[in-house]
Amino acid sequence: MNRMSTDPRKTDHPTVRPQKIRKNTVRTRLIFFSLLALLLLLGSLFSEQLAPYDPYLQDLSNAKAAPSAAHLLGTDRYGRDMLSRVIAGSRASIFSTLLLVAVIAAAGTLIGVFCGWNGKRADTILMRISDIFLAFPGLVFAMAVAGVLGGGLHNAVIALALISWPKYARIARSQTLAQKESAYLKAARLAGCSTWQILCRHLFPNILGPILVTAMLDIGTMMMELSALSFLGLGARPPIAEWGSMMSDARGLMTTSPWITFAPGLAIFLSVMIFNLLGDTIRDYADPRSRQ
Amino acid sequence: MEAVLQVKNLSKTFARKGRPDVRAVEGVSFSLLKGECLGIIGESGSGKTTLVNMITRLLDSDDGQILLNGKDITRARGRELREAYREMQMIFQSPAESFDPRRTLGDGIGESLRNSGMAAGQVRQKTAELLQTCGLTDGFAGRFPHEVSGGQCQRAAIARALAIDPSVLICDEATSALDVTIQQEILHLLNDLRRQKKDSLSILFICHDIALVQQFCDRVLVMYQGRIVEEGLPDDVIRSPRHPYTQRLIDSIL
Ligand SMILES: Nc1ncnc2c1ncn2[C@@H]1O[C@H](COP(=O)(O)OP(=O)(O)OP(=O)(O)O)[C@@H](O)[C@H]1O
Ligand SMILES: [Mg+2]
Numbered sequence: 001m002n003r004m005s006t007d008p009r010k011t012d013h014p015t016v017r018p019q020k021i022r023k024n025t026v027r028t029r030l031i032f033f034s035l036l037a038l039l040l041l042l043g044s045l046f047s048e049q050l051a052p053y054d055p056y057l058q059d060l061s062n063a064k065a066a067p068s069a070a071h072l073l074g075t076d077r078y079g080r081d082m083l084s085r086v087i088a089g090s091r092a093s094i095f096s097t098l099l100l101v102a103v104i105a106a107a108g109t110l111i112g113v114f115c116g117w118n119g120k121r122a123d124t125i126l127m128r129i130s131d132i133f134l135a136f137p138g139l140v141f142a143m144a145v146a147g148v149l150g151g152g153l154h155n156a157v158i159a160l161a162l163i164s165w166p167k168y169a170r171i172a173r174s175q176t177l178a179q180k181e182s183a184y185l186k187a188a189r190l191a192g193c194s195t196w197q198i199l200c201r202h203l204f205p206n207i208l209g210p211i212l213v214t215a216m217l218d219i220g221t222m223m224m225e226l227s228a229l230s231f232l233g234l235g236a237r238p239p240i241a242e243w244g245s246m247m248s249d250a251r252g253l254m255t256t257s258p259w260i261t262f263a264p265g266l267a268i269f270l271s272v273m274i275f276n277l278l279g280d281t282i283r284d285y286a287d288p289r290s291r292q
Numbered sequence: 293m294e295a296v297l298q299v300k301n302l303s304k305t306f307a308r309k310g311r312p313d314v315r316a317v318e319g320v321s322f323s324l325l326k327g328e329c330l331g332i333i334g335e336s337g338s339g340k341t342t343l344v345n346m347i348t349r350l351l352d353s354d355d356g357q358i359l360l361n362g363k364d365i366t367r368a369r370g371r372e373l374r375e376a377y378r379e380m381q382m383i384f385q386s387p388a389e390s391f392d393p394r395r396t397l398g399d400g401i402g403e404s405l406r407n408s409g410m411a412a413g414q415v416r417q418k419t420a421e422l423l424q425t426c427g428l429t430d431g432f433a434g435r436f437p438h439e440v441s442g443g444q445c446q447r448a449a450i451a452r453a454l455a456i457d458p459s460v461l462i463c464d465e466a467t468s469a470l471d472v473t474i475q476q477e478i479l480h481l482l483n484d485l486r487r488q489k490k491d492s493l494s495i496l497f498i499c500h501d502i503a504l505v506q507q508f509c510d511r512v513l514v515m516y517q518g519r520i521v522e523e524g525l526p527d528d529v530i531r532s533p534r535h536p537y538t539q540r541l542i543d544s545i546l
Binding site: 190206 | 384389395408
């Protein structure tokens with residue numbers, strides 16, 4: 001019998017190399033998408049300097065002009081330069097989204113850690129509340145809330161925040177429950193840490209990974225939902241340059257001047273895709289199986 | 293002799309939904325004398341970990357009293373409890389899990405010192421000394437728990453427990469997770485520490501191996517189903533066990 005064929009060291013070898021290759025591609029993907037996301041972020045930060053024209057300057061004599069050398073993405077029904085408006089709109093879309101995701105991730109995590117750590121009544125009540133939010137389809141609920149609050153970009157952000165924190169609370173809670181009884185937290189207590197110190201120094205860094213990954217994957221979704229609310233007239237309102245409301249504004253001209261809808265649509269599509277792929281890559285990177 | 297740790301009538305019952313309650317510890321009383329090494333042996337599930345978790349106040353007791361250096365800590369919380377932890381430390385059953393996976397061993401060893409207000413430079417120096425005492429080079433301070441072997445990790449755990457110079461050291465099966473040769477090394481280390489510290493260190497040594505207890509302890513308690521069923525000098529207990537469980541325990545290793 002050839003015993004070498006069942007030797008685990010033999011079979012070990014071929015599996016090591018693909019993993020290494022995979023790891024490297026994950027890292028290049030991470031760098032690539034991080035750079036793209038950074039580019040988007042910088043673009044929205046310096047949108048005023050980047051825009052070739054004033055995004056709010058009307059020129060009715062040059063309305064609904066098709067893309068040309070002077071106006072790369074054409075002009076809208078008031079003759080405003082579409083490229084400038086798309087660039088200006090990135091601020092509302094991207095910054096509001098990042099702020100939104102940061103707020104819901106932080107708030108949800110705090111609530112989740114609180115529930116998981118303390119248990120008892122407060123836990124039961126808060127988790128039932130989060131069940132209610134999770135039971136509804138998100139966007140429909142957000143529409144209802146934004147409708148009650150009465151539209152506007154701020155209110156759209158608030159509406160989405162109200163309905164989106166439970167996901168983070170769930171993750172943080174289950175992570176907290178999983179770590180709560182672990183020996184290293186007990187050791188920290190014996191080392192004289194107060195509960196607050198244990199949470200900040202030890203528990204929090206150990207549950208951060210999955211929350212961060214969820215937040216990254218959520219950026220694209222939130223961007224889309226924010227634009228959707230604006231498209232439905234429940235978010236940013238004209239004349240404010242925001243991709244969703246720009247698309248909504250131009251949808252009547254879809255057949256005659258499609259570029260007015262097309263430009264912000266493409267912007268939404270590209271940025272949602274970039275942030276989603278970045279989130280995916282970070283998840284792959286954080287996965288311990290792709291490490292080592 | 294003066295008692296550094298007194299446990300009176302300690303009890304714990306775990307309530308479980310839909311199933312009968314587990315009486316993990318029932319009316320356990322004993323004293324740990326100054327400079328003594330007291331062994332507690334008992335089979336798996338006899339309530340040893342529950343008992344020491346109550347003593348270290350990681351778990352609330354249902355009934356009974358715990359006195360540390362004459363001070364009642366049965367219901368101690370917050371600052372009072374942190375004061376108690378400067379006198380009482382524990383070495384956990386699984387060394388690797390008792391260190392924060394995201395922090396270095398040095399960070400874990402120095403934590404109690406930092407919490408007691410020692411300056412960073414001094415903490416670093418003391419950590420290096422402690423590592424040396426426990427038979428590790430000071431390079432281990434920068435390693436993560438997953439980068440060291442079980443035995444090395446347990447040495448670091450001992451260094452951490454000794455950092456603030458406690459008068460009571462509790463070892464909850466400190467050697468069970470290690471293989472036999474490493475077990476002996478750790479026992480040698482603990483023995484050296486005892487010789488060094490003499491009366492200023494008392495050890496509560498939880499174990500399920502009666503041979504280790506005989507080798508290491510001055511006195512032994514036998515625990516069975518949450519109760520203490522026998523007490524005496526290890527040699528006496530082994531030579532003439534009075535409880536049938538102790539008899540079985542001895543038969544199983546001879
Ligand atoms: N949190 C808990 N809830 C319910 N039952 C528990 C809990 N913790 C311990 N028990 C039960 O209490 C009894 C004593 O457990 P304990 O962990 O103290 O035993 P042990 O002597 O330390 O065992 P081992 O040698 O395996 O560590 C066991 O029957 C166990 O199932
Ligand atoms: Mg145990």
